[in-house]
Amino acid sequence: MESYDLIVVGAGPGGSVAAMTAAELGMKALMLERANYPGEKNASGFALSSKGERDFPFLKEVEFPSMRIGRRTQAHFLSPPPEMEERFSMVTATSRRISYPEGRDYFVKTMYRPELDRYLAERAVRKGAELRLKTLVTGMVWEAGKVCGVRTEGGEEYRAPVVIGADGVMSMTARMAGLREKFGRDEVVSLCTVDYAVPKERADAVIHENCFQTYFAPGFGGLYLIVMADGVHVGGPGVTNSLVSRAVRKRINPAKEVLQMINCPPIQRQLTALDARPREWQAHMLPWMDQFNRRIYTGGFMLVGDAAGVPEPLWAEGVWQAMYSGRLAAETAHEALQEGDTSASSMQRYCDRLEQSPVGQEFIAGVQLRQLFEMLGDPVIFDEATDLLVDLSNNMLWNCQEPKAVSINRLFPILFENLPLLMGMLRVYAPILLETGGDSLRKRIEMIKGVAAMVAQMTGGEVEA
Amino acid sequence: MEGIDFEVKELVYRGEGDTGDFISFDPGRCDGCGLCVKVCSAGLWSLREGKARLAPRYRELCLECAACWEICARGAVDFSYPAGGTGVTIRFG
Numbered sequence: 001m002e003s004y005d006l007i008v009v010g011a012g013p014g015g016s017v018a019a020m021t022a023a024e025l026g027m028k029a030l031m032l033e034r035a036n037y038p039g040e041k042n043a044s045g046f047a048l049s050s051k052g053e054r055d056f057p058f059l060k061e062v063e064f065p066s067m068r069i070g071r072r073t074q075a076h077f078l079s080p081p082p083e084m085e086e087r088f089s090m091v092t093a094t095s096r097r098i099s100y101p102e103g104r105d106y107f108v109k110t111m112y113r114p115e116l117d118r119y120l121a122e123r124a125v126r127k128g129a130e131l132r133l134k135t136l137v138t139g140m141v142w143e144a145g146k147v148c149g150v151r152t153e154g155g156e157e158y159r160a161p162v163v164i165g166a167d168g169v170m171s172m173t174a175r176m177a178g179l180r181e182k183f184g185r186d187e188v189v190s191l192c193t194v195d196y197a198v199p200k201e202r203a204d205a206v207i208h209e210n211c212f213q214t215y216f217a218p219g220f221g222g223l224y225l226i227v228m229a230d231g232v233h234v235g236g237p238g239v240t241n242s243l244v245s246r247a248v249r250k251r252i253n254p255a256k257e258v259l260q261m262i263n264c265p266p267i268q269r270q271l272t273a274l275d276a277r278p279r280e281w282q283a284h285m286l287p288w289m290d291q292f293n294r295r296i297y298t299g300g301f302m303l304v305g306d307a308a309g310v311p312e313p314l315w316a317e318g319v320w321q322a323m324y325s326g327r328l329a330a331e332t333a334h335e336a337l338q339e340g341d342t343s344a345s346s347m348q349r350y351c352d353r354l355e356q357s358p359v360g361q362e363f364i365a366g367v368q369l370r371q372l373f374e375m376l377g378d379p380v381i382f383d384e385a386t387d388l389l390v391d392l393s394n395n396m397l398w399n400c401q402e403p404k405a406v407s408i409n410r411l412f413p414i415l416f417e418n419l420p421l422l423m424g425m426l427r428v429y430a431p432i433l434l435e436t437g438g439d440s441l442r443k444r445i446e447m448i449k450g451v452a453a454m455v456a457q458m459t460g461g462e463v464e465a
Numbered sequence: 466m467e468g469i470d471f472e473v474k475e476l477v478y479r480g481e482g483d484t485g486d487f488i489s490f491d492p493g494r495c496d497g498c499g500l501c502v503k504v505c506s507a508g509l510w511s512l513r514e515g516k517a518r519l520a521p522r523y524r525e526l527c528l529e530c531a532a533c534w535e536i537c538a539r540g541a542v543d544f545s546y547p548a549g550g551t552g553v554t555i556r557f558g
Contacts, residue, residue, distance in 0.1 A: 034549045036480060042558040113558040134550030153549060170531045172546060182535060190532040192506050194473065195557040231557055255506035280557045281473035283506035283530035
């Protein structure tokens with residue numbers, strides 16, 4: 001039996017950052033990873049957002065062979081099956097209003113997970129953490145109602161006053177620690193991905209920095225097309241369809257849906273232009289919670305990353321969240337050890353801090369946001385919303401079919417006809433706006449009322465405040 | 466599985482070594498709802514005589530996504546990880 005200050009189960013981004021933070025704080029940390037190498041078991045279309053470099057500046061120095069910078073994103077709106085052709089598409093650059101320089105520079109950097117995961121685990125080892133591969137944890141060691149170590153399938157026992165579970169969406173440590181049997185059907189999505197090999201010069205010529213694209217079609221949950229330096233991930237179906245609870249209702253098979261949508265003409269044209277060759281087939285689950293999960297700690301134990309359910313509910317981004325939660329958990333473990341208190345109430349500080357952090361803030365209005373996605377996942381509403389976008393853009397000025405005076409005069413009827421749809425959207429958006437920025441919104445409304453009163457005075461009319 | 470037009474099953478890579486049994490199925494708890502059949506990305510579940518049935522060769526074919534375990538409301542399907550260092554190897558995740 002060997003003793004440590006901290007044991008981390010799982011050497012993904014959350015586990016490795018927890019171990020490296022602990023090592024930097026002078027703790028003796030052990031990472032146990034069941035795979036042959038870090039990143040071997042991770043399937044996802046992966047893009048690390050600029051929040052990664054903001055909060056972990058050491059990432060700025062890193063260049064991976066598969067890395068591509070995403071300064072543009074593109075959303076494609078398709079017609080219903082069987083046609084599934086492009087109807088509306090928008091390429092977006094980063095907003096100049098984003099609050100930090102990396103975020104103004106780019107959205108994401110795409111890369112393959114084995115490269116990132118290996119780098120992070122090696123960095124943790126360089127900082128002094130110990131890493132054991134091919135080691136499956138099969139049990140917890142308990143003492144006085146607190147977790148105080150783990151047992152592996154080989155029968156070894158490792159002891160530490162704090163254990164961090166960083167073992168992903170189907171976390172076995174969460175189960176062994178009695179936090180949950182498994183996530184609920186409403187809390188996970190099931191995703192499939194095809195990885196394609198692509199010549200780098202083709203990807204440079206065709207995609208350049210527009211490497212995070214999404215495709216939506218009525219009745220389909222949506223697909224992401226993520227381009228690395230020399231590879232492409234096409235995966236989905238998006239959150240609106242692959243939520244396991246929706247699979248129950250709609251009886252959708254995620255693999256079939258993804259492969260059907262990959263066959264749509266616009267994606268096939270992209271893949272042809274990229275000279276893409278199918279290379280790997282992957283399936284995985286992802287937490288998709290609408291509320292911050294507070295069942296992430298008990299005495300001597302904390303969950304981080306996907307195991308804690310932290311991925312954000314629109315882009316399904318989870319690596320930055322995993323790293324952030326891993327660091328907070330290690331810092332809390334360090335404090336707990338210094339105070340000599342690893343009880344559940346001591347571990348609760350981690351949960352409180354995470355909930356108040358930007359990771360937890362993503363869950364503000366989570367319930368309403370999910371309603372919005374589910375609404376847009378409805379085939380009729382999706383098609384009508386696409387109609388509205390197309391009608392507005394074709395009639396506003398972007399018109400060669402008719403005199404501009406004719407088409408421009410259509411704008412008011414278009415908006416009027418779409419009032420039910422717009423009101424429906426507003427009904428979902430308004431509570432989100434009020435919950436996320438209620439005070440500033442109310443102040444602005446007051447301001448508008450003030451201006452309205454002033455205008456009324458100036459023009460001789462009256463306005464009730 | 467119908468609807469798959471290139472052989473995606475051939476695009477899955479596995480390490481050496483015995484995974485051990487990592488999915489267990491308890492027919493006594495199964496009510497034949499068929500959701501495991503619907504969510505399986507590898508087409509490994511089928512319905513026979515009102516009960517689910519897991520392909521006997523699942524260890525060689527499973528993608529380890531655990532959706533069958535996740536969706537089963539009756540607790541008939543249980544999932545644990547394959548033995549350390551075995552099972553699916555994702556080279557381009």
